[in-house]
Structures are given as C-alpha cells and as structure tokens.
Amino acid sequence: MDIHKNSASQTALEKELELCTLAIGLYYSNNYDEAAAMLETSSGLGLYIPVTQATLAVMAAMLQFEPAAMDMAICRLHEALEAISRFRRKTGKDIRSEVELHAELCYAECLLLRACMSFLQDENLMNFIKGGIKLRNSFQSYKECEQLLRTVSMHGQTQTQFLGGLHLGIGMFNLMLSMLPTRVLRLLEFIGFSGDKATGLARLAEGAQGGSLRSPLCALALLAFHCYICIVLGTGNSDLGAAEELLAPFLQRFPQGAVFVFFAGRIEILKGNVSQAMLRFQEGVTCQATCPGFQHMSFWELMWCHAYQQQWLPAFHFANLLNEQSRWSKVYFT
Template identity: 45%
Template sequence: MSRDTGGGQADSDLKSSLSECMTALDMFLNNNFQEALAFLQAKSFYIRRSKESMYHVLTYATILEMQAMMTFDPQDIVNAGNRMKEAQAVCQRFRKKSTVADSFNNLVHGQSLDHFTEEEIHAEVCYAECLLLRAALTFLQDENMVSFIKGGIKVRNSYQTYKELDALQKCANYMKGESHCHFEGGVKLGVGAFNLTLSMLPTRILRLLEFVGFSGNKDYGLTQLQEGAVDHSFRALLCTLLLLCYHTFLSFVLGTGKGDIEEAEKLLEPYLIRYPKGAIFLFFAGRIEEIKGNIDLAIQRFEECCEAQQDWKQFHHMCYWQLMWCFTYKQQWKMAYFYADLLSKESSWSKATYVYMKAAYLSMFEDDDTKPFGEDEVKLFRQVPSLKVKIAGKSLPTEKFAIRKTRRYQAQNPVPLPIPPLEMMYIWNGYAVIGKQKVLTEKMLLTLSKAEENLKRLEGATETDFLRDDQCLVKLLKGLCFKYLDRIDEAEECFKYIPANEKKIKYDEYLVPNALLELALLYLHIGRRDEAIKLLENAKQNYKNYSMESRTHFRIQDALLQAKSIPNGC
C-alpha cells in the first residue's frame, strides 16, 4: 500500500512523530503533565514550519481529553473539545481526497489499494479517532438518551471508517508499512470502543442506531481492546485506560457492577511497576481496592495519588470524590463531609451536587456532634437549586436529582430527608461495594433500620406527603443489604413492598422501576431467570420521566444481557 510519491520521507516523518509522541506520553504518565504538553507544542511548532504533524496535534488533544475525563472540569472539557476539533482539521488535510470508504468500495469490486501511502492510511485512523474522542466528550457531558442518538449519528463516519479499516487490514493484498503496529492499534481502539459502547446502550436506543448502520458486540469489543492494550503501540495506553474505566467505573455507574476486576488488576500491574508514582495508575489501584471492599487500602491509595503530583489540582478532585464515598461506606460522616466541603470549594464540576452532599452528611451527625461553624443542613439544602450549572448547554443528571430532593426544604417548615447520603450512594451503585464486606453491610443495615423506626413513629401522628416515599426508599436500601448478606427472603420482601405501594408514592417515582430492577437481579442470583426477565421488561417498558432514568435503563440493559446469557432452567 505504499506508493512512492516522496513516501520514504513521509514514512520517516511518521516514524519520528510517533516516537516523539510516545516520549510525550511517557512524560505524562510520570506526572510531568505540563512538560508533556510543552514538549508537544515545541515539536509541533518546529514541524509546522515545513508541514504539520497529525500525531503531534492528536496527542496534544488526547492528553487534554484525558485530563477532562479525569477532572470533569467544564473548562477542561471545552478546551479538550476545541483542541480535538483542531486536530481533526489537521488530520483531514492528510487524508486522500477519495475517502477510505470509496477505496473500500473499490476493493469490493476487485481494484487495488496500492495507491494509498502509509501516511494517508494513518490519516484515516487518526481522523476517525478524533471523531470518536469528540463523541466521548459528548458522553461525558450528558447521559440523556437524545444525546446518544444525536452523538451516534454524528460519529457514523468514524464508525464506518473503523469497520472498513478493520476489514482492510485483514485483506490478503494489504501490505504492512513500517509503522503498521501503531495503525493496527488505532483500529483495535476504535473497533473495540464502538462495539463495547454500543453493546451497553439500552435496547430502544440501539434499535434506532442499528437503523442507521450501527451494531455492537460486547465480547468482540473487549477482545479488540485487550489485544490493543498488550501491543507496544501508541494506542496501547488508550486501550488500557478504556478497559480500566469500563471494569472499574462504567460497569458500576452504567451497569450492575459486573466488571472484571481480575482483568483490571492484570492490565494495571505493568504500569504500576513502570510508573510507581503515576497518579493515573494509583487512582485506578485505589478504585480496584474500593470495589474489592478493601476500603482502608483504597483510602491509602487515593491519598498517595494526591501526594504524587501537584500540577493538576483538579486531578485531586477525582480522589476527593472517591475518598468521600469511602468514608460514606464506613459511615464516618465527618470525614465524608470534609471531602464534600473540599470539593465544594475547589471543584467547578457541580457545586450543586457537592453542597447537597455537604448537607446530606450534616444531616447524619449525631445530636452531640459539633457541626462546622456556621453550617446548617437546611440552609445548604436550600442553596442547591441556585447552584445548578449547564455544561455545553446540558444539566447534569446528578444535579437534577439533588435539586428534586431538596424541594421539601423550600417550605417554611421543611420535612427532613431520612438518609440522603445513603440514597445518593445507591445512585452511584455503592451497595455493590459494601456488599463485599459483611461488617460494613451489617452496620449499614443497622442505620437503615433506625431510619425505618423513626419513620414508623411518624405514622398517624405527623404524617406527611413524603412519608410513604421515604419508607419505600428505606425498604429499597434495606433490601440491598439483605441481598448481600444472603438473607434472600427478607430482600425479596423489601423489594416487593415498593411496587405494592406504587400508587401511594407521590414524588420519588424512580423507586418503582429500580425496585423491579433489584428484584430481577435478586431472582437472577437465585436462578429464577424467566421471572427476572419479565420484571426487567416491565421496568423498561412501563415507566418513564423519572429521576436518573437513563442510568436505570443502562442498568436494565446490562441485567437483560446477563439474563439472556443464562440458559433456560439454570
């Protein structure tokens, strides 16, 4: 595929660019974030005098995107998006005028591909990568279903290009260039990312996307990314990070918590050896320990991560968020409050969420606990709606949830939320974490039982519009604790209580579809597959316009995939 049109010099430039970009990534992984960006800028300026380098601009934009994905900072997201758009324009200039799609059609009709230079074929994969990474930023900003459809249609060109490049490199007459491993790694990254992401989407969205030519196979996606992660290529790091994100975050936040932690540990191990102080890898090491239920070790890792670098303070915020949850699992409310307070002062991702969590933790303090000077949960809860922000014109789902929950504090005589941090913990699937530790689960059950007793005392006396909603919430969370303690009958009773009281729920409509989901997962756990599928279909088809609906639909889809992979009678 390498015709000679000055191709020797171009191939040499390509090899040199890739080598320099790998050096920049090495700096980045050693916590030298600004040095890596300055190195790329300097090299890019030097090259630009004769010819721009697609890999330099792509690497620069990719580092900014990794920063945005780790910090969730709105300005980081905007900066990364602008840089990625610029990188896409540079890659476009290196592409052959007849696109790879046209060339692939020629292949089908028996024509040769030898009119492509190696530089041109790399331009195709870099261009597709820019589109893919821009789509990932859209995903970061909003979980809304409509955004997935819009984003899906926008990146159709990227998806098709990856499919065609994947088929191209498998052709018998395809000649591998000197930098083939980097090209191949790019194809594996794109094909793997698309297949994995599409396989996670709720059925109704996937059907719309399939209509315009998309399809996803989870196993194939994971295999492609695993192969890309072990190759010594420019994209190996991105394949690794995507797999780590999937196994430790996406499978929890947008799934039922069935990530492969052993696989994540294997992927992480060589990077921890090579970069023992690498903040990115210390963070994932902390998250892995957290998921395993080793909360004290997780706290130690996140603290090490904060100490490892001081350049990107926003990166500390990721650790603060996880530390906040670790102390929530341990029910150490003062420490959890401390990190929520730090986030509210330092992070610009979601002031509304952070202030809500501050108030939530204050509400859990005992009567004799000293509260921080001047802090009062009612005042904080009342502040939350005014702190709402939009990122790229979209409101954050978590903020919307927090604002809905604070409506009862706007009245002159507010009705307190019973266990607000434990409810938000459910939204982030934290019960799947404490479920690994019997002591933590039993302690959580005691707290929930105490809250239930307090609510029971309100019946008939000062009963409010929120009472049945609160009782159903406590039942849902108690059911999860019973499930992880293997008290199956009690868990089933709790989950069934919520749909049985559906008509009495006035505000927290999200509780019913989530109770059906949790009951279905319980039934899958004890082998009642057919009943589980019916419950999941009910939750998917018959409920809409409730809090965190998109997240619930992702979890339903994950549960359905699990159910349908189990043979009948098992």
C-alpha cells in the same frame, strides 16, 4: 518522485510516533507540563502530534469540566482535523500509503473525540444530534480502516500503532453499544451501528497489551468498565482479577502515575480492603499536584471510604473540598 515522497513521509511518521510515545510516557508519569511542552515545540505540519495534543486536551476537559478547558479541547480538535486533511487521500482515489491509512485512523479518532465533546459541552438537542452524526461517521471510518488494512502493506512500529488505534476504536464502540438496551441497539443497528460485548472486551484487551500510543487508553477503558460501569449498571459482570492483571504492567511502568494508582485504590475498595484503598488514594493525591482533576477523583473515593467507616467529619472534609474546587456536580457535593 512519488516513491521518494512516500518514503520521506514514512520516515517522518515513524519519528513523530517516537516523539508522541515519549510525550505520552511523560503524561502518564504526571509530567503534564513537560509532555505538553515537548509536543508544542515539535508541532508543525505533522499528523500524530496535533492528534496527541487534542487527545490530552479532551482528557483535561473531562477531568476539569471547565468552559476554558472545553474550548481548548475543541480548538485542538479543529487543529488536528485540519492537519489530518493534509494527509488524507484525495476524494475518489484509493489509499496507497501507510501515511494515508494512518490519516484515516486519526480522522476516525478525532470524530469520536469531537462527538464526546459535543455531548459534554452542552446537553441541548442540537448538540445531541450533531454528536450522534459524528459518532456514526467515526464508526463507519473505523470499519473502513479495518477493511483497508488488508490492502496496504504495513510493518514495524507503524503497524503496531495502527493496530493499537484500531483496537481502541472498534473495542470502544462494541463495548459501549453492547451496554445499551436491546430496543435502542436494534434501532441503532438499523442505521449502521453494531455492538458485541465480547468483541469489545477482546479488542481492548489486545490493544492494552500491544505497546502502542493507545495502549494506556485501552487499559483505562477496560478498568473503567470493570471498576465502575459494571457496578453502576448492576450487571454483575465485573472481573476484578482481570482488572488487576491488566493494571499490573502499567503500575510497573508508571509507579507514580496518578490515574493508575487511582484504579489500584478502586480495585481495593471493590475487594473490601477500605484501609488499603485509602492509602492508594492518598498516594494519588500526593504524587502529583498540577492536574487537580486527578486529585478530585481521589477526593471523591476518599469521601466514600470515610463514610463507609462512619467517619463523618473527614468525609465532610473531602465533600467540601470537591464543592469548592470541582465543577462535576455542585448539587451533589453540597
């Protein structure tokens, strides 16, 4: 009986992964409403559909910075965690199926997203502590998933998807922790964290090339590192050649994808090609209109492009648009 049940669960998991892959493709092609509708009409007792809905809701909250969007993201995360609990192994029992293993991975991912929302929603001390606890639990869950991978036989798309999620989680933690000051990192290592930059970059690069649901997120994490984080921290370790090589297949797959067009413009700025960068950012503004957050990212860069060229009136225009439309930093825009 258990064999038939596991086989049915396995088949349902594979079908659900196919549907989520289609929805993610729509999302990165700027068809946000269509992607959301596809997931909504198929939602029910599945595992990956609520997790994908939660992930997209968190991305929307980060882009919009609106209280309603943040509340929606937290609601979606609660729904995802409830769905995951139906598939996770029972307390005290070993993981014996691919579905249970994927449930552990999704649990780790949702804890990571929930921690991000804790930091984003309110900057008080209590939320910081709660977010830190969730981060630690997520980190431990990812480490456990890596160990459990050796005990459960996996194959095909389910293995590809699992490895993609593992690369994203392990890679993100290693990269984020490696950028902390040495004293802080030593303190975190005392309570179970560890971080190595080379490992983080390698795992994210492998995840970006793996063709999984999380491949675009792995790529975006690396692009953010090379195009922003290295610049802001002044480490001098930005690799624009690697960023261009990483971006190329996603631009080919999503030629009008706003977020990938945006990073194409960012790379041009860092290469000193301001005019070419402006064309890319304008393209990012015009290729979609239903997600203002992506447009605001381009407005921000266009403001600086005009300022670099001492074109103060158009620079003011984009700063004013941000001041009127975006909640990221009203003080800064003003």
